[in-house]
Amino acid sequence: MRLLVIEDNRSLVANLFDYFEARGHTLDAAPDGITGLHLATTQGYDAIVLDWMLPRLEGPEVLRRLRDEHGSGVPVIMLTARDELPDKIVGFRAGADDYLTKPFALPELEVRLEALMARAHGRQRRKVLEVHDLKLDLATLEATRAGQPLHLYPACRKLLETLMQASPAAVTRQQLERALWGDNPPDGDMLRSHVYELRRSVDGPFPVKLIQTLPRTGYRIAVPTRGPADEA
Known part of the structure; x- marks a missing residue:
């Protein structure tokens, strides 16, 4: 300081x-x-x-x-x-x-x-998060990709915000679970299901896949440097 x-x-x-x-x-x-x-x-x-x-x-x-x-x-x-x-x-x-x-x-x-x-x-936190052609307006909670609106459930929107705030760094599974459910995550692998739904909206219709799986670590949002991103 x-x-x-x-x-x-x-x-x-x-x-x-x-x-x-x-x-x-x-x-x-x-x-x-x-x-x-x-x-x-x-x-x-x-x-x-x-x-x-x-x-x-x-x-x-x-x-x-x-x-x-x-x-x-x-x-x-x-x-x-x-x-x-x-x-x-x-x-x-x-x-x-x-x-x-x-x-x-x-x-x-x-x-x-x-x-x-x-x-x-x-x-001073950014009001609009941007990664490549993906944008998330923190004031309106509107998400767009290449100018097209994305329709996200609240849990997926929270996942997207957490990943974009950290981008291009990785976010661990534990950090994502805490962002969604605090200290009381549900039984089963609900996180995987939410990431799958987020991928369908964010990456499904677009040639550049931004959501990447990092084995034994977690996920990140970034422009891939080589090859397609892994699936959830």
């Missing part, structure tokens, strides 16, 4: 560097709001730790410009001694993703940053 710390307290910055660099993260620091805004808009960071009271430009104004003038969606957690509700409202309305009141424990800041990163990753 690459972090930008915009904070004028040198002791706090030193503690943050010691703690996060020891855990393999990379940090840059800015001692004032103007410098912090410049770094935030010219460098790529996974998250920003932003103090409220800063020289030259205060934290909420840095955040407002970052969001409104530069259109940045980078996760930001604000650090401040202000713990009154009106202050928190100002911070969130300026565009903060989270708010941590000083003094704080470094492990708490770490887990909050990890949570922000996880949510940001989810927001």
Whole structure:
């Protein structure tokens, strides 16, 4: 994780560097709001730790410009001694993703940053999955192949999404079963039946077969490099 710390307290910055660099993260620091805004808009960071009271430009104004003038969606957690509700409202309305009141424990800041990163990753997930001429729209759940709509049962659609998210990597049988049924898969080889139905829809009418069986491993969706794909 690459972090930008915009904070004028040198002791706090030193503690943050010691703690996060020891855990393999990379940090840059800015001692004032103007410098912090410049770094935030010219460098790529996974998250920003932003103090409220800063020289030259205060934290909420840095955040407002970052969001409104530069259109940045980078996760930001604000650090401040202000713990009154009106202050928190100002911070969130300026565009903060989270708010941590000083003094704080470094492990708490770490887990909050990890949570922000996880949510940001989810927001950035692809909306339309594509492999060759196969598409799956995650918003509408519409699947098409070469522009033709595919009619899929819910279980087959879930299988397709799981395989396409991982493509071209393989997905094990256990991972597919967990995606369909959680920790309680049904008796018998229901997965094989669903893969067979998915193949009929996705590959049946088309010359290029995308669903491939990997013996003793699982399945994947990818453009074949040689020969036809194995059958389920």
